[in-house]
Amino acid sequence: MFDWFNTLFFPASEPDITQSLIVLLIAISVGFFVGRIRIGNVSLGVSAVMFVGLFLGHYGYRMDESILVFVRDFGLILFVYGIGIQVGPSFFSSFKKDGLLFNLLAVGAVVLGGLITYGIHIITKIDIENAVGLMSGSVTNTPGLGAAKATLQEIQNQFPTKVFSDPTIAYAITYPLGVFGIITTIILSKSIFKIDLAKESLSLQKKSLDTENKIIHEKCRITNPELLGKSIYQIFKELDSHNIIISRLKNSGSKVVYSPSLDTKIHDKDVVMVVGNQKDVTRFIAVVGKISTDLFIESESDVVARFIFVTNKKATHKTLAELDLHNKFDLKVTRVVRSGLELLAQPSLELFYGDKLLIVGNKEAICEIEKIIGNSEKNLLEPDFLSLFGGLIIGIIIGSIPIFIPSLPVPLKLGFAAGPLLTALFISRYGGVGAIHSYINNGAIHFMKDLGICLFFAAVGIHAGAAFYDNFIKFNGWLWIYYGCYITFIPLIIMVLLGRFVFKLNFYQLVGIMSGAYTDPAALAFSTKYLDSEIPNQSYATVYPLVTIARIFIAQLLILLFAS
Template identity: 75%
Template sequence: MNQSLLVLFLAISVGFFAGKIKIGNVSLGVSAVMFVGLYLGHLGFSMDAELIQFVREFGLILFVYGIGIQVGPSFFSSFKREGLIFNALGVGTVLLGGIIAYLIHLIANVKIENAVGLMSGSVTNTPGLGAAKSTLIEIQKQLKLPSDYFSDPTIAYAITYPIGVFGIILIIILAKNFLKIDLPKEVTLLQEKNKDSENKIVRQKCRVTNSEVVGKTIRQLFKEYHIEGVIVSRQKQSGTKVVFSPSLDSILKDRDVLMVVAKQKNSTKFVEIIGKISTDLFIESEDDITTKIISVTKKTATHKTLAQLDLYNQFGLKVTRVVRSGLEILAQPTLELFYGDTLLVVGNKEAISEAEKIIGNSKKILLEPDFLSLFGGLIFGVIIGSIPIMIPSLPVPLKLGLAAGPLMAAIFISRYGGVGVIHSYINNGAIHFMKDFGICLFFAAVGIKAGHGFYDNFVANDGWMWIYYGCYITFIPLALLVIISRFVFKLNFYQMVGIMSGSYTDPAALAFSTKYLDSDIPNQSYATVYPLVTISRILVAQLLILLFAS
């Protein structure tokens, strides 16, 4: 046991160091742990069989659960507007890769488990590999086959993994040159396209100059002009320096200055109705009322709507925005609050202090790990992954497994803020640790196990031919993705690069592209396609094994 742990820690520590070494702008990152594990296994280092299986599966669960919690809040909203096109392109790339892997199995007479390993490595998709291995183990148990009946797909995965990392980077560079991309022009076009984006929340000062609205209450104004999605957080009457947080019954007077919070489109419409943009500085004064950020940490506020909390009538406070997992949401009365949400409130200091007694705002609690929610969520994910889905003609029932199950559970939990005593909040530092630690455990375990006889397997299976086959899986879907994205959907190059990286679930390619293009724009489309692509790759890997493993 001590030797097993020593080998595991050695693979992770050396691999993590090796992953920081850069070749140009590219580094292997945590995937270097797998290659160090392969080398250690090749040298004869080994781990206890039961321990290595536990480490591999536990690491995979932590990794995919962390991903789900991180991207869950944006998952369902990603199917709106362009997100639907982005996800269609990503899933299409997955399906095409699966078809090519099947054709390699059929034409080149490569065993299907090796073809799935080639597919997962060529697109750097670790959850797909994990799903394939779990499915093979399930078939072995159900049909009582010997443990070495199937080939280990990790060998093919490890051989083609570098092709996946560097192949997508090569396509990004070639696409930029062949398409003759003018980067400044692409940025300008994207800014023009998004200048009236409905999702961007802005804070705007405006002055009442329209005589038709003078004397009306804010409630009357909203009703008569059909104004929605606008929050008036501050009001200052002309000729005074007194700033207050208005109610819906507050009367608008000529030359009043208002501070409004709304999505860009609604804000522009509101300003056009009441008058003009203001440059008044007094309305931003913190003397009479102040702005404070409060975090939801008490049960008295969790899973209640802002209307139910009724902070304005109780304390004279206005909530203008809610930040959830990095997403900024307009504070509508019907918005349900989740544990860990951050509220931006406007009001006097004494009232804010009173409201904190209901909302919580305990930074200490948010920093402390809630193991009940974490492991409760993991149990929920394992249960979902273990539910059998009976499909006729398949040797064993289809299951989401330890890859897709925790991912789906995390997305569900983060979408609805929790299930019972399980809540979705995990601070960013803990999420990054959980993901990196989980993937390090997984890479180290599969690397050490696959390292035994790696060279012999490479020679026996003609590893250079596997690299050749992997190139088909890497380059053909990417090339088609570039052509369809650019010439059919006319997508911006920055967005296209994010879809390419997300479709191959390749953080190394994303890191390269943000530095190569000197922009964070690709991050947005990467995050949009990542969850659905990951689930698709897991299911495609499982189906190929279940349908064609002999």
């Protein structure tokens, strides 16, 4: 009577599509539950899906091979593409500040880990595929594992007689070491170096005052007699203040507020609203006058400020100068919010789909401009599958381009990991390609990333679980964990020493670089709670994309150069 139930939920050596899907969904749902269990401040998070998959695979649960390969590769593509879209804008802008140093430090740790892995392969005679699995697990890098498996498959397609070990076994054995290794290093380095978190936070705040690019607005009363009677354009030119915007002006003795043009002349004791980054605004006010406490200039009776979303595709990829909102509608754009970043509204700034503009001017004119800009939040909430899947197609095409290198057995490819990641980074940087735009709302990005990594972890876990215990005994899994310690801790220790004592990095930033260099969201989540700060998130996002690409390439090169 219950044969159908047994067929669905009990192990089968040759599962059909329905049985495969049931196993996949059990691994993901139970994995999510296990991942929420906390020991202190630490939880496995989404990586628990892989360990549940290992458990199921060990006890005989299987998936149809073709379904498993599809789920694994499609999950990886979704995951890395979501990462690229999410961190792309902040990744490129970070190079204007400390991003170059952060990335050099993180990528240096990646290269050192690759050299240690090669050394372990040579000294211990471990197969290079297992050594790469050890490396990927010891640094919790899933895309590197995916790239290694894809490269092994390419070699096997070219040379069918060759037989390779599955790097997923070594990856699964050392993965917990990677998670807890970073956490242990964070705790020990804070204790050994006697880090004063209050002092570190104050130091970072002081540094931010000098270099912060956050856009602010400040009221200023004009008192400099040398500027009276001159136009705003002349003042900007004389003071070299082209990164400043005057959004509102109120003449002395008047209650009327309006949005001035560059030809508007300045008079004694006029009050203006100055928009720009902290450093430029402070310098400008110090020269032209003093901070004002005038309340009328902020009144919404004559001039209002409204956020407008760019949702009309006719307005995308046009500069603010091309739209010419001030001359046509007497409106002024003061800032643009893009992927959480605030940008000063320079005339040369190109608008992307999903940008949020802060527009200052007359209410009726703002209503008119909505017809040109769009301002349809409903459109932003609806998924644009053309942009999403179009971007994925481009990523897969780029990842499939063969790069012929002499002496390598098969061409080098970016693969399903690096191809979509690079594509997403550049699409998010340039706003899109043709009809494909970069905007995906945050909820959709998080869903795509989590779904992708769950599919990948479940597939590799179920596949590896079948031989996990036997391989752990055969290859002495404890010895592999010992080897993994070298890959985990040596680059971390050197990174901490160089970052702290040579480059004098703030501890909050250094912790984010450590987590990002090992692409470890579990360590990042721990550090933000342990340090009670969101600062590590910034440096984590800065190094994550380049580190991911570097780990993918190193995993591929090790396989291509040394696989027997």
